Amino acid sequence: MARKLGVSIYPEHSTKEQDMSYLTKASHYGFERVFTCLLSVNKEKEDIITDFSEIINHAKSKNIEVILDIAPAVFQKLGINYDDLRLFSELGADGIRLDVGFDGLREAKLTQNEYGLNIELNMSNDINYLENILSHQPNKDRLLGCHNFYPQRFTGLPYDFFVRCSRRFKRYGIRTAAFVTSQGGAIGPWDINDGLCTLEQHRQLPIDIQAKHLWATGCIDDVVIGNAYASDAELRLLSELNRNLIELKVQTEHNMSDVEERILFNEKHIRRGDISDYMIRSTEVRKKYQNEEFPLRTSVSQKRGQISIGNNSFGKYKGELQVILKDMPQDKRKNIIGKVVDEELFLLDYIKPWGSFSLKNKG
Template identity: 50%
Template sequence: MKRELGISLYPDHSDPKKDRTYLEQAAKLGYTRLFMSMLEVKEGKQKVKEKFKSIIEYANELGFETILDIAPAIFDELEISYDDLSFFKELGAAGIRLDEGFDGSKEALLSYNPEKLALELNMSNDVMYLDNILSYQANQPFIYGCHNFYPQAGTGLPYAFFVSCSQRFKKYGLKTAAFITSQTATGGPWDVNDGLPTLEMHRKLPLELQARHLFATNLIDVVIIGNAYASPEELAAVAKVDRYKLSLGIEFNANATELERKIVLYPKHFRRGDITENVVRSTQVRVKYADKPNPAHDEQQEFQVGDVVIGNDAFGKYKNELQIVLKPHRDPRKNRVGQLPANEHFLLDYIKPWTKFEFVAK
C-alpha cells in the first residue's frame, strides 16, 4: 500500500492564516493527509461549518485527504445524526474518524454512507472490535484505521501493545495511521500538551526518527505529525525519509576515508540472508569496490554495538565489506568508520535477513 505523510490542524485553537501557511509548506514537501479534530467544537453548526469548510476546501486544493476526528457528543452539539453524514461531506472532508465506537453493526452500516466518506476506526485497543465490524459485512475499502495520540507524558502506548493492536488491522490489508510528535510545536486539542505521539517511546525523539521507526515496523501506512505547527526544518526532515526502506543515521569518524564514506552511503545495502548474530553484513559493496585499496585505521579497539566497520586491506576477499556491529568484538582486519547515534540502536532490531537499508549522514 502506498505510504503517506500527514499533518494535523486544530481550527478551534489556531490562526487560519498560519493554518494555510502550514498547509502550503507541507504540500510542497509531499504531505497528503490532514487530520483535524472536531472534539472541541462548541460554537454551533453554522459557525463550525464556516470555520472548518474554509480550511478543508483549501487543503483539498493542495491535494490533501482530510479526516475529521469526531465523537458522539459532536452530533448532539451540531444537531446532526449518524444516519446522515452529509454535513461532513459539505465541509469537504474525505472521511470521519470515530474516536468512540458502537456495536459493530452500526459501523458496518456507516461504511455504506451515500456520501462515500471513509470510516476511520480507533486502532489503540487490543480487542476484537474490527473483526466484529467486518463480521457485519462492512464496506471494507472504506474502512481505515488510526491510532490515538497521547498529550500527557507517560500515557502513550507501549511498543508491544502497539504492535498487537496494529496487527489486527494490517492482517486485513486496511490503511493504517499513527502519530508522531514535533519537538517544537505546541498546538493541540487540549490544555495539556506534552507532545502528541502514539508511542510513548517517541515522545522525546527527533521527529524524523519517529517517522523512520513507524515505517520500519511495516504496520503503519500513514505517519501523521500530531501537534501543530512542526518547524520547517522538521517538516523537511520527515519529507526526506524513505517510506519503504529502513534508513539508519550514521556519525562518521574523522578518519573515515572518501572511499569508506562512499561505501557507507551506497544506496543499495541489504543484509545477507544467511545471517550471523555478531554483525549485519552488506557484501555487495566488497564486490563493487574490490579493486580499491583500504589501508587500516581505527582497527585496534573493541568494536561496540552500533559501530559501522569496513574490511581493510588485511581482510583478503572481504576487503571493503560493510558490517554493523551487533555484539562487541575485536578484529584488526576491520576499520571503524562511524557509529549509529545511540538513540537509533533500537532500529537494529528491524534489520532482518534480506532487509534493504541505507545510511543517512548526521
C-alpha cells in the same frame, strides 16, 4: 500501499490564516493528509460549517486529504443522523475518524454511505472490535485505521501493546496511521499538551526518528504529526525521509578513505539472509569493490553501532561492510569507518534478514 505524511490542525485554538499557511507549507514539503478534530469544538453548527469548510477547501486545493475526528456526542451536538453523513461531505472532508466506537453494525453501515466518505477506526485497543465490524460486511475499501495520541506524559501506548493493536488491522490489509509529536508544537485539542504522540517512548525523540521507527515496525502506513505547528526544520526532516527503507544516521571517522565513503553512503545495503547475532553483513558491496584498495588502519575493539569495512588483510571479505550488533574484540582485518548515532541504535533491531537499509552522513 504508498506511505503518507500528515499534519494536524485545531481551528478552535488558532486562526484560519495560521492554519491555511501551515497547510500550504505542509503541501510544499510533500504532506498528503490532515487530521482535524471536532471533539473539542464548542461553536454553533453554522459557525463550525463556515470555519471548517474554508480551511478544508484550502487543504483540498493543495491535494491534502482531510479526516475529521468525531464521536457519538458530535452527532448529537450537530443534529446529524447516523445514516446521513451529508454534512461531512458538504464540509469537503474525505473521511471521519470515530474516536469512540459503536456496535459494529453501525460502523459497517457507515462505510456504505452514499458520499464516498472513508470511515477511520480507532486502532488503540486490543479487542475484537475490528473483527466485529468485518463480520457485518462493511465496504472494506472505505475502512481505515488510526491510533490515538496521548497529550499527557506517561500515558502513551507501550510498544508491545501498540504492535498487537496494529497487527489486527494489517492482517486484513487495512491502511493504518499513528501520531508523532513535534518538539515545538504547542497546539492540540485540549488544555494539556505534553506532546501528541501514540507511543510513549517517542515523546522526547526527534521527530524524524519517531517516524523512522513507526515505518520500521511494518505496522504503520501513514505518519501524522499530532500537535501544531511543527517547525520548518521538522517538516523538512520528515519530507526527506525514505518512507520505505530504514535509513540510519552515521557519525564518520575523520580518516575514512574515498572508496570507504562511497560504500558507506552511495550504496543501498542488504542484510545477508543467514544472519549473525553479532553483526549485520552487507556482502554485495565487496563484490562491486573487490578491485579497490583498503589499506590497514589503526584498529579498535568493536562496539554496538560501529560500522566497519574489511581491509586488504581480510582476503575474500575485503570490502564487506558490517554494522556491529554486539560488542566484540578488536579485529585488525577491519577498518572502523563510522558509528550509528546513539539515538538511532535501537533501529538496528528492525533490519531483518534480506532487509534493505541505507546510511546517511549525520553532517
